Every structure is written in C-alpha cells, then in structure tokens.
Amino acid sequence: MGPNPVWQAEALSEVMGLEPGMRVLDMGCGTALSSIFLAKEYGVEVWATDLWIKPDENLRRVAEAQLEGQVHPIHAEAHALPFAEDFFDALVSIGAYHYFGTDDLYLGYYSRFVKRGGQIGVSQPGLVAEYETLPPPHLAPYWKWDFCAWHSPTWWRRHWEKTGLVTVDVADQLPGGWQDWLQWNQACDQDAGTPGREEAQMLRTDAGQSLGLTRLVARRN
C-alpha cells in the first residue's frame, strides 16, 4: 500500500535488534507483507494489526506464506489496541504511524504495549527538514493537505524525546529512500496502466531535496 513495505521493513529491521521468538506488533500493517517478511527473516512472532484491511484477507496471505501460528492478523484501531500492557518485545510500524502518531499524547498510549527496554521502530514518508507554513514552492503543485503529517527525523526525535518515555537511538532518513519511493510509485503506476501519476512526478521533481523516508528507533525507558 505504501512505498514498498518490504524494503522499508528491511531497512528498519537492520537498525533494530529482532531475534527469533520475540513478540512484535506490526501496527498499520496493511496487507501484512511487512509482517510476513519479519516473521520469515527473523523468526519473530507478529501481531499484524490494521484498520482498513480485513484480518480474514490477511489471514489468507499468511496461510499462503505458511505462517499460520506465527503471524496473527488483528483488526484494531490504533487508539483501542486489544493487547496487554508490556506484551511486546518490539513495536514496528511501516508507512502508517503518521496517521495517528503525530498527536503529542499518542506515544504515551502506544509505548505501554512494549516491555521496558523494548524497541519501537517506525519507517514512513517524511521530510528532510520542516517548513514554516507553506511547503517548498517546487512541491506546491502536488501538495495535498494531509502531507502536513510528514515530518523530518529531527521533528520525530523531539516529538518522542520530549515525553521522557523513550530514548531515541536512530532518527534518520533511509539511505536512498526517495529513490525507493519513486521506484515503487513508478512500478505501481505502470502496473495500473497509468504511468507518470502525480506522486511520481512530485518525487522526480523533488529528487530528494525535501522528501524521503523517515526512520526512527527508540527504546522504552
């Protein structure tokens, strides 16, 4: 659904410490491709949690990947998670956390589901640096109001650290992230028979000046 979730899951997990048997929440997993990747690559047990994609649809994909019993599809809204506090060893979110996590108070709710010392990782569209009120002029023709939820690594570091609830170990941009994002859009546009759609044009015009994929990893204090 987002820019290739498996590439993002790979880049995020490279800077996390996932080990076999760990319990991992994949928050906003969409079609659960990142959940399947993490289960296969690291031998972790994943709760593939999403709002828009039905869990029975994800269960079919999980079964095809022969991961029933290791990847558990869950239907839940991000503010009403059906899990016990301290249940997970790690929380992961790919292309989704900015839909609910820009609220100052959200981390206080979300972080309670990971054990103390456990990891919280996010990868998603973001900015190289914050702008004041208007987006950079070269992006104005493409700008949609909800891009206001895209933020820079520095913004996210501050957003999380000011709660005092976590220690941020990584806040950066995925190396080559904007190229991955563009390549993904080009492939999707081609597949849909509509090459050169707006988002790909925007990414090509920007060429990594302002847009990229933001990566964050923190530990719960």
Ligand SMILES: C[S@@+](CC[C@H](N)C(=O)[O-])C[C@H]1O[C@@H](n2cnc3c(N)ncnc32)[C@H](O)[C@@H]1O
């Ligand atoms: C752009 S999609 C990304 C999905 C997938 N992780 C990927 O990268 O392909 C954003 C996902 O966030 C989820 N999402 C958005 N708001 C949510 C909320 N309030 N609670 C739970 N999930 C939410 C949606 O269900 C959707 O699947």
